Amino acid sequence: DGGITQSPKYLFRKEGQNVTLSCEQNLNHDAMYWYRQDPGQGLRLIYYSQIVNDFQKGDIAEGYSVSREKKESFPLTVTSAQKNPTAFYLCASTPGDRLTEQFFGPGTRLTVL
Amino acid sequence: GQQVMQIPQYQHVQEGEDFTTYCNSSTTLSNIQWYKQRPGGHPVFLIQLVKSGEVKKQKRLTFQFGEAKKNSSLHITATQTTDVGTYFCAVVRNAGNNRKLIWGLGTSLAVNP
Numbered sequence: 001d002g003g004i005t006q007s008p009k010y011l012f013r014k015e016g017q018n019v020t021l022s023c024e025q026n027l028n029h030d031a032m033y034w035y036r037q038d039p040g041q042g043l044r045l046i047y048y049s050q051i052v053n054d055f056q057k058g059d060i061a062e063g064y065s066v067s068r069e070k071k072e073s074f075p076l077t078v079t080s081a082q083k084n085p086t087a088f089y090l091c092a093s094t095p096g097d098r099l100t101e102q103f104f105g106p107g108t109r110l111t112v113l
Numbered sequence: 114g115q116q117v118m119q120i121p122q123y124q125h126v127q128e129g130e131d132f133t134t135y136c137n138s139s140t141t142l143s144n145i146q147w148y149k150q151r152p153g154g155h156p157v158f159l160i161q162l163v164k165s166g167e168v169k170k171q172k173r174l175t176f177q178f179g180e181a182k183k184n185s186s187l188h189i190t191a192t193q194t195t196d197v198g199t200y201f202c203a204v205v206r207n208a209g210n211n212r213k214l215i216w217g218l219g220t221s222l223a224v225n226p
Contacts, residue, residue, distance in 0.1 A: 042216040056211055090155055099205045099212050104155040
């Protein structure tokens with residue numbers, strides 16, 4: 001089955017700890033994206049990458065970091081500098097940069113206690 | 114920057130009633146995409162509109178792109194409980210060589226059986 005996987009589905013962390021969220025795709029897509037969604041809100045772009053070893057800040061990159069060492073993988077680290085990390089995190093990919101359609105993973109719900 | 118306003122924020126209907134959500138922009142759009150997110154799920158692509166005045170149908174769903182390409186609507190005829198979820202519009206924004214989607218805040222639809 002082709003698709004995007006995110007793990008884990010639910011994640012709990014103590015305040016002050018860094019945490020890395022996994023995103024893997026086997027769709028052979030070039031571009032990958034990380035979004036944050038808060039209750040009743042739309043999707044806000046954190047980081048995106050249109051090619052391996054390159055990534056760009058989105059609209060709310062502060063307190064987050066990413067890497068794109070492999071085409072299939074785009075992990076997101078939520079650092080202790082992120083003031084309000086509790087949220088639903090969604091990873092997405094598109095075949096190229098034309099943005100004809102975004103494919104989403106199931107999401108990771110992060111709760112910081 | 115380019116933004117999209119989506120209305121209404123919430124809509125509560127009786128099963129069998131119609132439903133419409135609107136997406137408006139102050140600038141001309143190259144295209145617009147619509148997504149559906151079920152409660153607890155992830156956004157799923159529904160359609161993309163690119164032509165002025167375009168109308169597309171998917172069973173009970175009708176999508177329209179305005180003549181001036183500044184607004185769009187999604188209309189559901191005779192809603193069913195399976196239509197419950199949040200409907201988002203999204204538009205492509207070009208930033209140099211990078212392209213990303215800008216999302217509306219979504220319209221949450223609740224359907225009473």
